[in-house]
Amino acid sequence: MNTSRNTPAIVSSCYHAQSRAGEQFAPEHVFSLQLTGRLILNDAEREYVCEPGSFHFTRRNHLIKFNKLPPPGGEFRTLSVYLDQETLRGFSVEYGLAPAPGAPAEGAIITLAAAPLYKSYMDSLPPYLDMDGPLLDLKVKEAILVLIRTDPWLQDILFDFSEPGKIDLEAFMQKNFHFNVELKRFAYLTGRSLATFKRDFEKIFHATPSRWLQQRRLQEAHYLIKEKGKAPSDVYLDVGFEDLSHFSFTFKKRYGVAPSRI
Known part of the structure; x- marks a missing residue:
């Protein structure tokens, strides 16, 4: 059982008013579905707009600003799965997975094309919200399988465990x-x-x-x-x-x- 998480692994965010406050550093990878409202993200390089029904992947170790915009008279809702390093390391050992040498870097936010596996996985999440224990661990591992089955190139990002090097x-x-x-x-x-x-x-x-x-x-x-x-x-x-x-x-x-x- 993974007990190292500081944040619940599966989280539903709900807001009735615009929100721009919060942590602006992403310590872990996050797989998300925008349910209602619009999410605007900025990593100092570009702006990303997440519309209802869209899937996106946030890469760890990036600075990101966000603006959560509820629809008129409605609520802002996002469903997210946090992929912690301990789980990913264990998964990489269990399945013998590693990034390809010289894998190209991606931006802080990756827009994922809608796919049947993504939708069916997200549809199955509500019973697991804020849960803890072995069932939750299995559901997080399922997210990893769904991601690399649908978009195999994500393996190069998910299983890259290197830390930031000294830069300018x-x-x-x-x-x-x-x-x-x-x-x-x-x-x-x-x-x-x-x-x-x-x-x-x-x-x-x-x-x-x-x-x-x-x-x-x-x-x-x-x-x-x-x-x-x-x-x-x-x-x-x-x-x-x-x-x-x-x-x-x-x-x-x-x-x-x-x-x-x-």
Whole structure:
């Protein structure tokens, strides 16, 4: 029995109001069906729109922003299966599966074509929602079988257990500063320990990560409000702030005027 999961393996998400808040780092692969409403995802490279009835696969170790949009007068609903590393490692050993050498990299979000196996599998999930135990483990393994039977090339992604290597920290941070995640996430994704990340960061930017992130986010917010005419309420989440009042306070402290007065 797999007892290492921090998140239930099969989850149904339901919202009646627009939601853009939440964890912006995907630690595990996720296989999802969009049931109702629209899900808009962004990985800093491109935007993905998931319409009702569509299947998508989220790759682990990626930063992703989301916007959950319920239909008028209805609710937003997504059904997802989390494929944890322990289960995938055990599956790869049991069936002798491994990625092909030099497998091409894919984006953070992969749109999957509708297929009978995908639909029948998702239709069978409601009784297993938030369940734990051997039956749940078998259902997660079934998801893996369904994925590689329908789209065999997913084997190269599912059974790639490599961790992020050391990359250009400056380029990464300039691209991803607006993701609201802990410093340890940035450190991990750039192939560094937290201590090494902080040390390398200060050598490059001549500021602590926390201070640089705040100033860079404020700079981007100022540009979006002044040059693009966006409202502060539409900007603060997009640039990485959690709270509108905190954003307004720090913006005024930095620029001497409230964002609503720009």
